[in-house]
Amino acid sequence: MAEKHGLQKERLGFEELKMLLKAIFVKNGTAAETADILAENCAACERDGALSHGIFRMPGYVDSLRSGWVDGLATPDVTALGPSFLRIDARNGFAQRAMTAADPLVRRAVRETGAAIVAIRNSHHFSALWPDVEPFALSGYLAITAVNGLANVVPHGGRQAVYGTNPIAFAVPVENAPPLVVDQATSVMANGEVRLHALAGKPVPEGTGIDHDGNPTTDPHAILAGGALNTFGGYKGSSIALFVEILAGAVTGGQFSFENDFTGYPGAQTPKAGQLLIVIDPNRGGSMNFEVRLACLCAQLADAGQDRLPGARRFANRAAAEKSGIPIAVDELQRLRALAGENA
Amino acid sequence: MAEKHGLQKERLGFEELKMLLKAIFVKNGTAAETADILAENCAACERDGALSHGIFRMPGYVDSLRSGWVDGLATPDVTALGPSFLRIDARNGFAQRAMTAADPLVRRAVRETGAAIVAIRNSHHFSALWPDVEPFALSGYLAITAVNGLANVVPHGGRQAVYGTNPIAFAVPVENAPPLVVDQATSVMANGEVRLHALAGKPVPEGTGIDHDGNPTTDPHAILAGGALNTFGGYKGSSIALFVEILAGAVTGGQFSFENDFTGYPGAQTPKAGQLLIVIDPNRGGSMNFEVRLACLCAQLADAGQDRLPGARRFANRAAAEKSGIPIAVDELQRLRALAGENA
Numbered sequence: 001m002a003e004k005h006g007l008q009k010e011r012l013g014f015e016e017l018k019m020l021l022k023a024i025f026v027k028n029g030t031a032a033e034t035a036d037i038l039a040e041n042c043a044a045c046e047r048d049g050a051l052s053h054g055i056f057r058m059p060g061y062v063d064s065l066r067s068g069w070v071d072g073l074a075t076p077d078v079t080a081l082g083p084s085f086l087r088i089d090a091r092n093g094f095a096q097r098a099m100t101a102a103d104p105l106v107r108r109a110v111r112e113t114g115a116a117i118v119a120i121r122n123s124h125h126f127s128a129l130w131p132d133v134e135p136f137a138l139s140g141y142l143a144i145t146a147v148n149g150l151a152n153v154v155p156h157g158g159r160q161a162v163y164g165t166n167p168i169a170f171a172v173p174v175e176n177a178p179p180l181v182v183d184q185a186t187s188v189m190a191n192g193e194v195r196l197h198a199l200a201g202k203p204v205p206e207g208t209g210i211d212h213d214g215n216p217t218t219d220p221h222a223i224l225a226g227g228a229l230n231t232f233g234g235y236k237g238s239s240i241a242l243f244v245e246i247l248a249g250a251v252t253g254g255q256f257s258f259e260n261d262f263t264g265y266p267g268a269q270t271p272k273a274g275q276l277l278i279v280i281d282p283n284r285g286g287s288m289n290f291e292v293r294l295a296c297l298c299a300q301l302a303d304a305g306q307d308r309l310p311g312a313r314r315f316a317n318r319a320a321a322e323k324s325g326i327p328i329a330v331d332e333l334q335r336l337r338a339l340a341g342e343n344a
Numbered sequence: 345m346a347e348k349h350g351l352q353k354e355r356l357g358f359e360e361l362k363m364l365l366k367a368i369f370v371k372n373g374t375a376a377e378t379a380d381i382l383a384e385n386c387a388a389c390e391r392d393g394a395l396s397h398g399i400f401r402m403p404g405y406v407d408s409l410r411s412g413w414v415d416g417l418a419t420p421d422v423t424a425l426g427p428s429f430l431r432i433d434a435r436n437g438f439a440q441r442a443m444t445a446a447d448p449l450v451r452r453a454v455r456e457t458g459a460a461i462v463a464i465r466n467s468h469h470f471s472a473l474w475p476d477v478e479p480f481a482l483s484g485y486l487a488i489t490a491v492n493g494l495a496n497v498v499p500h501g502g503r504q505a506v507y508g509t510n511p512i513a514f515a516v517p518v519e520n521a522p523p524l525v526v527d528q529a530t531s532v533m534a535n536g537e538v539r540l541h542a543l544a545g546k547p548v549p550e551g552t553g554i555d556h557d558g559n560p561t562t563d564p565h566a567i568l569a570g571g572a573l574n575t576f577g578g579y580k581g582s583s584i585a586l587f588v589e590i591l592a593g594a595v596t597g598g599q600f601s602f603e604n605d606f607t608g609y610p611g612a613q614t615p616k617a618g619q620l621l622i623v624i625d626p627n628r629g630g631s632m633n634f635e636v637r638l639a640c641l642c643a644q645l646a647d648a649g650q651d652r653l654p655g656a657r658r659f660a661n662r663a664a665a666e667k668s669g670i671p672i673a674v675d676e677l678q679r680l681r682a683l684a685g686e687n688a
Contacts, residue, residue: 082628083456083457084428084459085625087628113426184580232581236528236577243514246638249637250638251629253632284431284463285431285596285597286463290594290595297590297593301586303504304504306500306501308501310586
């Protein structure tokens, strides 16, 4: 019965889902402004079909807030260190609140100098990265961002975890098309996917990770119990993971992934990490129109047989959800309403 | 006899090798200032044991110059488009000359604003990227650079070449240690290595590339004859190759890799491409000393079993060469002297 129940879906409008999620954040000790930002972010992931960062994450947010590991009431401290450089201490709050606070200053810096660097430290990031870069592409800018996280990825050739899954994202505008948006972990597989394999009792593919002793394994339990994931793409992917660790953990003045320690906060799940954002006005480089040039590149990729561009599936899901609502399983919805303190 | 001869090595000092290479560039139509820059760059690759970009490249430089495809006399046109943004038209000359012209302006921009973006277009890059970023790390800055090239890499899931080998490099300073320097192609294998396999009649590993019809092949000849190399790391590596194509080909206002066409210039080898450079003052982000933090990260990597850090081998080769000279095969040296118009 539970399974049949779980298959029933209710369709919610974006604002309706967002308001429910906002109520959960507020109920669990988050300031209204921050709750609004996080609810918008999480509802957008669900709407776009980026389900691993949608409502699936809500219990983790709630447990982290309740444990005291993350401060839902924190207000970020933004300092301009030069016309192109913003430093933000998120004061143990959420990275998205810090990003929102910086947004007008970032845009001014890009207009005035051609580029902006935003270095956020002491911040928690528990969502996808594409929501942080897509708005800049929609404004005609190129944006790159990277965050580090909890150490669960082994450097190539090593025997224990040093890096987080260290995702990197970028977004650029394309003429007469949605922006091109890439958002990918530098681990070979997402940690959540390893958990799904463990629950299903299925081995992971060879090359996914190592066990506690540093030996290769296809047992997802061994990877999760003191083992580690590999980086994607061998030593070259490992260099990209290293670069993310440097940008997000060191340039920001933040923590390295291996410095995270929430053992005193039972239930905590959000990685306390750093985030670096680089925004560039892509039309200063030359006399050609950047968006037109990107459309030319996308046409060439289609000609070469790459018919689905990064981010395209999300935009298709978004269009469908805007037409007919965001489908949520009825039992999921009941759990969300319970987290918000509403009667199910 | 030839092989025995080839095994004999002469040891040259750095300045001696540089002066010989400079004479070759000047002899083949390069302005003295540009010749000095390219000779320094090429001699440094040879000294550091980065042999695929050392004297091995000289015939390609010479053939490109003689064909008229690249202009050895070009002077770059540098425009400041804002306090953080430099645009350079290399005017069909070498990228390294453009980079050198911009250097004082880049450093001023980083000092004054915290960051600099340099967008070079209409430029030829035929060397490694590490010489472009290492000097900034030696000055305490973080530098990232990327160039595109000749289309010989297929996007993941596609059936024909769109990208160049599109290398990306970064360098950062480390306390009491040489800088950490990464320089890697986004193709799974360097094109030169495919050529070596073809010459030796050896197959390349599975996953290296595709043939003219878009089918996977381990035949190096098929990859070189209208086929293409794969990107490293599957779809994630392909996204990085795409990002390099965007940064170097579009933000710069330059050419995409697939727009290169030197069919009218027999012998030409240098890719006419764009190059983007981002330099950041990594100490603005936080109150901690960046170089100390990087030493901490490197120590953690060593603990995890990654005992050789990116760039370390080059610095070891450099130290050895500074002590006892740069070993060059006698027959190679004769060929170089002939290119310089000297008696062998």
